Amino acid sequence: MIRRILSICIPLVLTVALVLSFGATAKADNVKFAIVCEISGGGAPVGKNWERGVLMAVDEINQAGGILGKKIETFTLDTKSEAPVSVAAMKKGIEQKPFVVMGTIYSSSTIVNMSILEKAGIPQFTGSEAPKITQQGNQNIFRSSYSADLSMKKVVKWLTDVHQVKKLAIIYVNNAFGKGGRDALVELLTAKGVELVSDIPTEPGQMDFTGELARAKSTDADTLFIYCHEEESGRMLPAIREMGVDKKMRIVGHTTLLTADTIRLAGKAADGVQGHVGLSPVAPPLKALADKYIAKYNEGPDHNFFKAYISTYVVKALVEEIGAFDQQKLRDKLHNHTLYVRDHPNIMMDIYYDEKGDIDRESFLVEIQDGQHVITKTIPPLEPARFKGN
Amino acid sequence: MNTVKASKVTPLRASIGWLCLLGIFVLPAFSVSSQYILYLASLTCIYTLTAAGLNLILGYAGQISLAQAAFMGIGAYTVALLSTKLSFWVALPLGGGIAFVLGLVLGFPSLKVKHHYLAMITLGFNIIVYLILMNEQEITGGSYGVFNIPRPKAGPIDFTSNESYHILIALVTCFIMLLTYWTLNSQWGRAFKGIRENELRAEMLGVSLRNYKLLAFAIGSAFAGIAGGLLAPLLGYIDPTIFNLGFSFQFLLMVIVGGSGRFEGPFIGAIIITIFPEIFRVAERLYFVIFALAAMLILIFMPKGAVTLWDWLFQTITGREAPKLTK
C-alpha cells in the first residue's frame, strides 16, 4: 500500500515542481537585464569579468535611483562557452522578457544566438569581435568593443608604420573569433604588401604548442602575431620564451594576448609583449574604475569588465535620452549615434555606434612591463569626424 | 509477495501503447507555451533516436561505440549542405545512408577486436571526423560552421515554425522506433539478443555473427545520422564543436543509465538528461554532478538501468508486471 501511495506521490511532486519553477514572476515596476555569458567552460574568465561589469554598473545605477525611477533586476544564464547551450540559454532568457540582453562574448555563440533575440525584439549588447556578426544586417545587435576588422585596421597601420613589418607569422585559434580576426588581418596586411610566411591554427583549449612554435620559429618572419584566447595565450607565452622564439622575432597581439588573465597565467613570460587593446585598466579614463574593481575583487579587471560596464551605462544613457523603455526606439536611436562623456560620465570614453552596430572610439597601444600595461600611444578613433560634437 | 501477472503484449495493446508514445512525443507542440521547453522536447526526441541507435549496438549486439556524435555530425552536415541544393527529404535519408555505409566500414574492425580496442577505434573515428569538419573549410565551412539551415516544406505543409518542426521530429522518431520494435521482435532481433548473451552458442545455432554485428553497427550509426539530420534545421546552424567526443560519451551514459538492451532504455535516458535538469532547477549547477553520481549508483545497484524504476512503478500502479517489449 505504501508503495502504491509513493508511486502516485512521486510523479505528483515532480509535476508540481515543474509548474512552480515556471510560476516565478518579477516585481512589476522593475526592469530586467539578462546576462547571458560564459560562466563555465573555456570562456570562464571572460564571462566572469563580463558579469561583474554589468552587476557593478547595475548596483551603481540602482543606488542612484535606477533608470527613469525603475530599479534594474538582473539574472544570469550560463552558456558553458558552447554555441548550442547559448541557444538554449537565450530561449530560456527571453521567456523572462528582459529589456536588453548583455552577452554573449564568444563569437561562435553570438553568431548563432543573435537571431533569436532579433526575432524576439530584445536589443543585444555583445562582447564578440568577429566581423561576421555585424555583417548580416541584424539591426538588433550592438558591440561593446571594436569589430576585429576595424581594430585590425589600427593594428596593421601600427605594424607597418612603426615596426616596418615585412614578413609575418600568425598563430590563431581556429574558431569564429580567431579565424575572423586572422582573416581580417591577413587581408589588410597582404594589401599592404606584407608577406604571410606562416599561418598556424590551434585548437581552443590546446595544451601544448611545441610543434606550432617550432614551425613559426623555423620561418624567417620578423613578427609573430598571436590571436588566441586568454588561457591558450597564457600557456603559449612561457613556451615562446623557453624555445627562444622571442629572440628571433617580435611577439605582438591584439587584446586577448594582453589581458590581466593572460598575464596572470604567463607570469614573467608576458613581459615585453606589445599589442593593441581597445580598453586598458591603466588608461586615464578607466583608471579609477579599475581601482574600484581591484578594491572589490582583489584582482585586476580585463577589457570585458569595462565593455559590460560601459554597455550597461549606454543602455541607461539611451533610455534617458528617449525618455521611455522602448526597445524599438532604442534600436533606432543608437544607430549612427555618438554618446559623449560630458553628457554621460559613466560611459568613460566618447563612443560612436554606426549603422550596423559597430563602434568607434579611441584605443591604445600597450606594452607589458612587470606584469602591467604601459600605454605607449593613444590611437584616435578611425573617423574622428564622428566625434565633432565635442 | 504473491506472484505478479505479466502484462501480455497483444497487437491491440501494442498499438495503443504506440499511439500513447506518439502522443507523448507530439504533445509538447500543442500544450507548451514556452519555446524553451518545446526546444527541450525536440532535443529529447533527437537524443532518444541517437541513443536508440547506440542501444542496438551496445544493448543488443554487445559492441561499444564512441562515435555516435560523429555520425550525428555526418547526418547534420549532409542536411545542412544539401537541403538547399537538393531537398531536405532527399538529404535526410541520404545522411542516414552515408552514416550507414560508414558504420559498416567502421564496424569491420569490430569483428576482430573487443572492448578497449573498439572503444579506441570509434573514439578515434569521432576525433578524425571532427578534424575533417573543422579543417575542410571549402566544403564544411570550417570553424565558422554552416548558417541559415532552412526547415523543410512538404507541398502545402510548412515545417518552419518550432511547433510544426517538433511534430516532424516526433513523427520521424516514432516511425523509426516502430521499425526497430518490429525488427527486434522478428527473427532477426532474436539473433541480436543471442549474440549478446552468448556469442559461441549463437554461432553454433547458425547465426552469422559477422553479418549481424556489422548490421547492428551500421543501423545504429544510421539512426545517429538521421538524428543529426533532424538536429541541423532545429538549431538552424551547425559547427564542428557540437559533435565532439564529450557528446558521444553522453550518449553512452544515456543508454547505460536508461537501461541498455531494453527498448524503453534510451527514451528514459534521454529524458533524464534533458528534462530532469529543468524540473530540479534549484540544483541546476549541481545537476551534472548528481547525474554522474546517479549513473555510478545505478551501475552498482541497478545493473539493468533506470528502466528498473519504470518496471517497479508500472507494477505498483497496475499490479501487473511491465510488458516485455522485445523478446
Added chain:
Amino acid sequence: MILQLFIKGLSLGAVYALIAIGFSLLWQTSRTINFAQGEFVTLPAFLMVLLALVFKIPFALALILTIIISGLLLGYLMNRVLDRPLIEKGVLPLVVATIALGFMIRDSLIISWTPEALYFPSLVPKKPLHLGDATFSAVDLWNIFVATLIISGLHLFVKRTKTGKALQAVSQNRDVANILGINASKMILLAFLINAVIAGFSSILIAPIYMVKYDMGVELGLKAFYAAIIGGFNQTRGALLGGLLVGLIETFTAAYISTHYKGAFVLIVLMVVIVFKPEGLLGEKELYEYR
C-alpha cells in the same frame, strides 16, 4: 631544430608514459579501462594548488600530503567503492562508471572551485638552456629524469620483489594466481594505489606547463590511452615506448607536416596498430580471456 623538437617531444612523452603505465596496470590486474585517468591527474594538481598556494604549506609537505590524499581517494576509495562491486560484471559497466566519474570530478571542480585555469609554479627554473641551435628548458630535462626514475623504480619493484611478482602473476592470470594462494583483490588494490600515486607525480610534472584546470585531464587521459595501446596494454615497457612515441609523433607532425591535422596522425598510428598488431608494439598476446 630537430634536436629541440626531440627533447620537447621526449619530455611530453615521458609524462604521457607515466600516466599510461598506471592505466595499463589497472587493465592488467582488474580489467578496468579507466576513462577517468586524466582526472586522476587533475585532482592532485588542484590539491597541490590548494595546499601549497592557498594554505601555504611548505612545498615538500604539500607534495607528500597530496600523494597520500590522492592515493586514498583515487586509489583506495575508487577500488573499494567502484571497482569491487563492478569488477565481476564485465568490462563495459566499469568503462561507463569511469566515464561518469570523470564527468563528476570535472564538474565538482567547476562548482566547488573554479572553471578558470590556475597558475602553478615550476619546481625547476624555466630559464632557456642552449645546446647547439636547440633551445629548451630545464623543465624538459627534469620531466624526462623524474619519469625515468619512477618507471625504472616500478620496473624493479615488479621484477625483483615478491609482492611485485605476485602483482605480475595476478595481471597475467587472475584465476591461476588465486589458486597459487595470491590474494588477488589485495593485489588489485595495490595496483590502484600505485596508479594513483604515479598519476599524482605526473600531475606535478605537467601542471607548470599546462596550468591547473578542471579539464586538463581530458587530453592527458586520451594521450595516455593512445600510448598504452600503441605500446602494448600488458607491458610496462610498452607504456613507456608508447608514451614517448605519442609525444614525438605529435611534436614532429605539428612542426613538419600539418598543424590542422595534428591530432589525426597519432590516431592513424593507433588504428594501424590496433588492426595489425592489436597486442601493441611490445605487447604479448593475451591468452587469458576475461568475460
